[in-house]
Amino acid sequence: MRRGRRGRGTRPPVGSHGANRRAPGRLCNRIGRHLHPRGVDWGMPPITTPAIILGALRYGDTSKIVRLATRDLGIRSALAKGALRPRSRFGASLQLLSEGVAHLYLKETRDLQTLAAFDLTSLRSGLAADLPRFSAAAAIGEVAWRFSPAESHPDSYDLLSGALTVLETAPEEAIEVLGLRMLWRLVSVLGFAPALDRCARDGTPLPPDTPLRFSAAEGGGLCSRCADGHGVSTLAPVDRRALEALVSSEAELPVFDERHAASHRRLFARFLRHHLAEGGEMPAITFWEERSWVSR
Incomplete structure (x- = not known):
């Protein structure tokens, strides 16, 4: 596809959720x-x-x-x-x-x-009571705000509504991976799904269960020929399978440690900024990506 430190307890910069629009x-x-x-x-x-x-x-x-x-x-x-x-x-x-x-x-x-x-x-007070839940929910809300169309789009609305409900009630240990899945699903429903099985530049099939040369700028995986001279992140097969599961609506959710979760947050944020943000500030995405409420 080609298209064109805060301390503990700090609330994400989305309280008005509109100052940067x-x-x-x-x-x-x-x-x-x-x-x-x-x-x-x-x-x-x-x-x-x-x-x-x-x-x-x-x-x-x-x-x-x-x-x-x-x-x-x-x-x-x-x-x-x-x-x-x-x-x-x-x-x-x-x-x-x-x-x-x-x-x-x-x-x-x-x-x-x-x-x-x-x-x-639904007031969704459960989101406001927990920073990891609120951070993921606010990031999803910001993507919906910035990139949903100005006309009826029931699929994106239903996904947003379902994501907020799931995040409010899910077990604490599942919030990280659920937030990632809902964000990838939302951009996919909006028409910006990453190319994972074919080269994003020339359509060459990408062999499964092999390392994936992922280019946020190009919109997905690249074949070896197209990857030359382009900035790519090489995902090991296990990380490639995790990304494929996150983008899917049906695959079993992967299990992450904090290092891998942070890598996947950065990958999504880069993809989003290249293809949708057009250089605009996205404070809720930044807060979620950096987990700014966690003491360093």
Whole structure:
């Protein structure tokens, strides 16, 4: 495929989960006209869709701009008017990574929609109570935010929802490998699966159970001819099988020690930055990759 140290207890830089996105800045520059009900057809019922809160940005004294992954409408930004008031109808529902049913008034000529209500179905407080779980979940949420389309994409939404549920309830010892699998599965569902059985440059079949010359820049494994002169990471057969299992949705999960887990985190982060990030900052991915909450 070719496409173009924090101390212990530090929370990952995703609390607002939106400070590094360009979209909220553009939205805030044009927010004034959205605070008025003019332009919204209040006579029409809102559109309802399953949704996950991927980020929130305070606006003014009483409102929030929320970034939503929706099952039926793709990634959307919406104004939750009055969300910060003590008796807001939103209550505590607009928490990072919580899931529910969003009621949206849509106007397709605008970047910012109006969130009329959010019926909470899962607060996912178990993620916030544990840094390894939260780190993996926030990394997955950041990938969904940055790279999911602005139109309906049920497969990526369902994977995101399932990943958050699994990470909240999985045994502690499984969090590392589950996070890796869910991240690889998400980029694959979005159309960026790495080439592991054929050369990413010329399509030459790559023999199984042999070392894999993996190029993040080229999008996967390279044959011996194409690997010459390219920066590659050579994966031993056992590491190649582990990567194949992570990308698969059905293979048995591999077992890692910390050294191998760190290598696989770095490999995924390099792949992501080459093919999707386009040089943009990804603080949640960086925090997850470096395990910044672990004392050195």
